[in-house]
Amino acid sequence: MERGQQAPNNQALPNQIGRAPFEDTGSPLYLQNGDHPGLALVSQLLAGNNYNSWNRAMSIALTAKNKLVFVDGSLLRPKSNNLLFGAWIHCNGMVISWILNVVNLKITDILLYISTTSEILMDLRDRFHESNAPRIFQIKKLLTGLQQGSMDVNTYYTRLRTLWDELKDFQPVSVCNCGSMKEWMNYQNQECVMQFLMELNDSYAQIRAQILMMEPTPVISKVFSLVLQEESNVPYIKIS
Template sequence: MTETPQHISNPDLTTIFGGVYYIHPSNTASKLMTDVFDGTSYIDWQESILLSLSTKNKLGFIDGSLPKPPATDHTYKAWCRCNDLVKSWLLASVDKTVGRSVRFKKTAADVWTDLAERFGQPSSTLLYSLQKKLLLLEQGSDSISEFYTKIMAIWDEIDNQDPLAICACNNCICATGRKNLKSQQDSRVMMFLMKLNDDYVQARTNILMMNELPSLGSAYRFCVQEERHKEIKQVVSSSHESLAFAADRRKFQDKNNFTKSTY
């Protein structure tokens, strides 16, 4: 009887396309992200890492859903290789100071958990700084779009540090999460309107007089329309002033010409 070759009975799982252990040849030298984590803005870094690992089908190596198999298991070698690869990706995504503190962790999941425990907790100091920044923010000379981008950036940072509470009960009928979200949105719509320049008092009044406050995005679009309307009026007004000035100038020239012709 012909013996089955070892490489056929136990194929290298890291070469099987589509499998969780598959490693593309380019992945061994690639990085998950260009900017490294230096101990600040952990939530942003975490989200970028999760997205990158998801596209590479390697989330299981950090979220605990793919634990280390026994040494006798046929997936053991492939798991170890993938784990080392994911761990190297994580270490390459943090600066040297942070990296030295986790480099001797055995698994990528251990590295991930350690970083989450140290840097994933809300920072009261940062939240205070963001709230103060929000309090001092005004539209000033910014366009509606520029101002909206600035205030949304602050709110995004606040949400990262202090996520909105949601109901965790099964078959929820209290709608706590939806109520909390609506309350947050209404508060932000009013804050957005309050911080606009006085030029938008009419838009502010129209929105506040609605039976139910619109979403933040809808309030933004409403104010942008008002901004464009003001720009059009300004252009038309400038055109009328230019025409009136030209007419007055022509009358003055005609009068001078008439005066000269009488002599």
């Protein structure tokens, strides 16, 4: 989006016949009764080094609120004589408040004088977005060193799954519908299963051996379920 760009007077927004966009529950200009400037849409504050995960969480939250169009710049600001100008300004200010509520105070001070949500997110991306290669390297290094140790099975699996999902987000999306794509997905699943089983504590050796004998290799969620069932019979040191 070009900064300062405005939408034409006749910019159309999807709405039900005979209803103004700010009265239509399907319009991005609609605000629910519970929407107010003090809302914290995500649980984590943006501190800088957690930009990638914070941005993902915010994108999901704003999509649920039907307000992502303010962030990506696809809903442009109407001209001041447009009937929708006031509603747009109102919603834009609301989304800015939601963003400021979930960033570190030191970062907030810099953002206060930026007038649109799309410019705020552009500024944050320019400053904190990590390029792919260093983050991929970091994720793979974390995966290599991750062992169950004193963690229970659920905590161990959750940490693995979080890293897997973030790593997957960096991978290019394939549009192939051929058999080779299915083979690739099966291979990826097998890799996850092996990594999960390899770093389980030795007390899970029996269930690990049983899973490795299964043909075909079960999906990782099934493997996790089988190991979780076994956990009640296996002592472990609980994290304090």
